[in-house]
Amino acid sequence: MGKTVVTISASEFKAKCLALFSALEGRKISRVVVTKRGKPVAELHPPQTEVPGLWGAHRGSVEIAPGVDLTEPVLDEALDAERGVLLR
Numbered sequence: 001m002g003k004t005v006v007t008i009s010a011s012e013f014k015a016k017c018l019a020l021f022s023a024l025e026g027r028k029i030s031r032v033v034v035t036k037r038g039k040p041v042a043e044l045h046p047p048q049t050e051v052p053g054l055w056g057a058h059r060g061s062v063e064i065a066p067g068v069d070l071t072e073p074v075l076d077e078a079l080d081a082e083r084g085v086l087l088r
Contacts, residue, residue: 004029010036020044 006020006029013020013034023029024046034042064070080088 005031005033007033007035007040010034010041 006023008016008020013032020029020032024032024044027046030045032044033040034044080086
């Protein structure tokens with residue numbers, strides 16, 4: 001992908017948006033910055049083409065509270081299968 005960044009005013013973007021979308025899709029430009037009165041108000045970039053891997057995707061996002069044993073049973077009663085009931 002090219003490292004070209006296009007900075008464009010909102011009124012000019014309105015007239016050229018379809019061409020800019022095509023350039024983003026074709027990876028001819030890497031980013032479009034839309035400005036209003038010289039200040040950036042929006043930024044467009046092409047979507048990721050590769051799907052990130054699932055392994056380790058949520059690493060560090062879950063914390064187990066102190067004193068919680070994940071191996072401890074959570075039910076006080078036996079499961080249906082343990083009592084021989086296969087269908088209810």
